[in-house]
Amino acid sequence: MKDCSQCIVRNRAICAGLETAELELLGRLGRKxxxxxxxxxxxxxxxxxxxxxxxxxxxxxxxxxxxxxxQIVGIVFSSDFIGRPFGQQSPYSVTALTDAExxxxxxxxxxxFARQHPELEHKLLRRTLNELDRxxxxxxxxxxxxxxxxxxxxLLEMSVRLGETGCTVDNGxxxxxxxxxxRRQIGDVLGLTIETVSRQFSKLKADGVIHLPDRRTVxxxxxxxxxxxxxxx
Amino acid sequence: MKDCSQCIVRNRAICAGLETAELELLGRLGRKxxxxxxxxxxxxxxxxxxxxxxxxxxxxxxxxxxxxxxQIVGIVFSSDFIGRPFGQQSPYSVTALTDAExxxxxxxxxxxFARQHPELEHKLLRRTLNELDRxxxxxxxxxxxxxxxxxxxxLLEMSVRLGETGCTVDNGxxxxxxxxxxRRQIGDVLGLTIETVSRQFSKLKADGVIHLPDRRTVxxxxxxxxxxxxxxx
DNA sequence: CGATGTCTTGAGTCCCGTCAATGCACGTGG
DNA sequence: CCACGTGCATTGACGGGACTCAAGACATCG
Numbered sequence: 001m002k003d004c005s006q007c008i009v010r011n012r013a014i015c016a017g018l019e020t021a022e023l024e025l026l027g028r029l030g031r032k033x034x035x036x037x038x039x040x041x042x043x044x045x046x047x048x049x050x051x052x053x054x055x056x057x058x059x060x061x062x063x064x065x066x067x068x069x070x071q072i073v074g075i076v077f078s079s080d081f082i083g084r085p086f087g088q089q090s091p092y093s094v095t096a097l098t099d100a101e102x103x104x105x106x107x108x109x110x111x112x113f114a115r116q117h118p119e120l121e122h123k124l125l126r127r128t129l130n131e132l133d134r135x136x137x138x139x140x141x142x143x144x145x146x147x148x149x150x151x152x153x154x155l156l157e158m159s160v161r162l163g164e165t166g167c168t169v170d171n172g173x174x175x176x177x178x179x180x181x182x183r184r185q186i187g188d189v190l191g192l193t194i195e196t197v198s199r200q201f202s203k204l205k206a207d208g209v210i211h212l213p214d215r216r217t218v219x220x221x222x223x224x225x226x227x228x229x230x231x232x233x
Numbered sequence: 234m235k236d237c238s239q240c241i242v243r244n245r246a247i248c249a250g251l252e253t254a255e256l257e258l259l260g261r262l263g264r265k266x267x268x269x270x271x272x273x274x275x276x277x278x279x280x281x282x283x284x285x286x287x288x289x290x291x292x293x294x295x296x297x298x299x300x301x302x303x304q305i306v307g308i309v310f311s312s313d314f315i316g317r318p319f320g321q322q323s324p325y326s327v328t329a330l331t332d333a334e335x336x337x338x339x340x341x342x343x344x345x346f347a348r349q350h351p352e353l354e355h356k357l358l359r360r361t362l363n364e365l366d367r368x369x370x371x372x373x374x375x376x377x378x379x380x381x382x383x384x385x386x387x388l389l390e391m392s393v394r395l396g397e398t399g400c401t402v403d404n405g406x407x408x409x410x411x412x413x414x415x416r417r418q419i420g421d422v423l424g425l426t427i428e429t430v431s432r433q434f435s436k437l438k439a440d441g442v443i444h445l446p447d448r449r450t451v452x453x454x455x456x457x458x459x460x461x462x463x464x465x466x
Numbered sequence: 467c468g469a470t471g472t473c474t475t476g477a478g479t480c481c482c483g484t485c486a487a488t489g490c491a492c493g494t495g496g
Numbered sequence: 497c498c499a500c501g502t503g504c505a506t507t508g509a510c511g512g513g514a515c516t517c518a519a520g521a522c523a524t525c526g
Contacts, residue, residue, distance in 0.1 A: 061369075063369055064373075065373065065464055066464075067464070069373075069377040070377075071372055071373040071376040071377050073368075073372045073373070074369075084362065084366075085358075085362070086358075086362065087362070091366045091369065092369060115351075118351035118354065121351065121354055121355060121358055122348065122354060124358060125318075125319075125354055125358045125361065126319055128361045128362055128365060129317065129319065129320070129361055131365055132361060132364055132365050133317075133324045135306075135365060135369065135372065136294075136296055136306040136307075136324065136325060136368065138372060139296075139304055139306045139368065139371060140296050140297075140298065140302075140306070142372055142375035142424065143375045143421075143424030144298065144304050144424065146513075147513075182472075182473090183472075184472090188376075191375060191376030191377065192514075192515095193514075193515055193516085195474080195475085195514085195515075195516085196514055196515075198473060198474055198475080199474080199475080199514095201473095201474090202474070202475080214523090215472075215473065215522090215523085231298055231299075231300070232299075379482090380481080380482070415504070416505060416506095417504090425482080426482075426483055427504090427505080428482085428483075428485095428506080428507085429481090429482060429483075430505095431505060431507080432507080434505095434506090435506070447491095448490095448491090448505065
C-alpha cells in the first residue's frame with residue numbers, strides 16, 4: 001500500500017490510533033482492492049483466507065440455509081472491518097451492495113500482526129463488542145417486532161449509519177438517502193417477504209411519514225412519528 | 234480470591250492460559266459471589282459497574298422494549314463471561330436461571346487490567362467473536378425459521394451446550410437433560426409465544442422424537458429426526 | 467417498442483398469536 | 497387427609513398479520 005496516512009478512513013478504521021511505524025508495517029501487508037456491485041468477496045463456509053477494511057462502499061454480511069433461505073446479519077459501511085480473524089472458516093458471506101473499495105489482508109498475516117500489536121487487537125475487540133450489541137438489538141427486532149416496527153427501525157438506522165460516512169467521526173442523521181438495498185434484501189434483513197416490505201413502504205408513504213421519490217430513495221418527512229412507529233425505548 | 238489455580242473453570246474461562254503471576258494478580262481483583270435463581274445481576278441501561286466469570290449455573294442475557302416485550306439474546310453457562318468491558322452502560326440485563334456462582338470484577342479495574350495484559354484481551358476477543366457467530370446463527374433462526382425448526386434447533390443446541398459443562402474441554406451432546414428455562418423463557422429465546430412452544434413440544438412428543446418425563450426434562454429419542462426438523466445445513 | 471427485471475397491489479390461505487378454559491403439581495391450612 | 501389456592505403448562509377455538517400466488521404497473525435498456 002502506498003501511504004496509509006492519507007487513507008480516507010484513516011481516523012475511523014481499526015488502523016486509527018496506531019503509531020506511525022506500526023501503521024506503515026500494517027500498510028505493507030495490505031492491498032487495495034476494488035469490487036463491483038453484486039460481487040461476493042467471500043462465501044460462508046469457505047476457508048477464511050482474507051480480512052479487510054472497507055474503504056468505500058456498502059456490503060452485506062449474510063448467512064443462509066441449505067434450502068436457500070438467507071438472513072442478512074449485517075450491513076457494513078466505509079471504515080468497517082470484515083472477515084473472521086482467528087477462525088478457519090468464514091462463518092458468513094460478504095457481498096458488495098454497491099461498487100466498493102477494500103483494504104485486504106491475508107488472514108494469517110493479519111492474525112499474527114494483531115497478536116504482536118495489542119493496540120490493534122484492542123480496537124478490534126471494541127469493534128466486535130459494538131457489533132455484538134448491534135446484533136442483540138437486531139435479535140429483539142426479529143423476535144418481537146411487527147412489520148411496521150421493523151421497517152421504521154430500519155429506516156432510522158439507515159439514516160444514522162449513512163450519515164456517519166463522512167471524514168469526521170460524528171455526523172447527524174440524514175433526512176434523505178438512497179437505500180443500498182433492494183426490496184428483497186430489505187426483507188432478508190428484517191425477516192419479512194418482499195411483498196410485506198413493499199406494502200409497509202406504501203403505507204408509510206400514504207400516511208405522510210416518508211416520501212419515496214424513486215424505488216431506492218427515501219426521504220423522512222416525520223422523523224418523530226417514525227421513531228414512535230419503531231417502538232424504540 | 235483464595236486460589237484461582239483450583240478454580241473449576243480454570244481451564245475454560247478467559248483466565249485459561251494466563252501466567253501464574255498474572256493469574257494471581259487478576260485473582261486479587263475478583264470476588265466470588267453467589268446469586269440465587271431469579272435474581273438479576275445487572276439491568277439493561279444501568280451503569281456497567283461489574284463484569285464476571287460464571288463459575289457455576291445458568292443465566293439469561295436479555296434486552297427488552299419499553300412496553301415489556303423481552304428478547305433473550307443469550308444463555309450463559311459455567312465458564313462464560315458476562316458484562317460489557319469498555320462500555321459505560323450495560324446494553325443488556327443478566328438474570329440467573331438457576332442458583333449460580335460468579336467471579337465478579339469491578340469493570341474499570343478489569344478494563345485496565347485487560348489493557349495491560351494482551352493475552353487476556355486476546356482471549357476476550359476470541360470469545361466475543363464466537364458469541365457474535367452464535368448471535369448471527371440465532372438471527373437466521375429468528376428471521377427465517379418456523380416454529381418447529383426453532384424448537385428443534387433449541388433442543389439440539391441445549392443438548393450440546395449443557396454437555397460442555399464438565400471439567401474437560403469437549404464432551405458429547407446429551408440425550409437427556411433438564412431445561413433451565415420455563416416455557417415463557419423458551420418463547421423469549423425463540424421469538425414465539427408460550428402456547429406455540431407448548432404445542433410444538435406436544436407434537437414432538439406425539440411423534441416420538443422426544444420424551445418429556447416432566448415439565449423441565451427433555452429426553453431426545455430420535456436425534457437424527459430432530460436434526461432434520463431443525464433444518465440445519 | 468417489446469423485453470426484462472423490479473416493485474406494487476390484490477385475493478386467498480395459513481401459521482402463529484390471542485383469549486379462554488382446563489389440567490396438573492405443589493403447598494398451605496383447616 | 498382433603499379442600500382450596502396458586503403457578504405453570506396444556507389444549508381448544510378463533511382471528512389476524514404476514515406469507516403465497518398471481519396479476520399488473522413501472523422503469524430501464526436494447
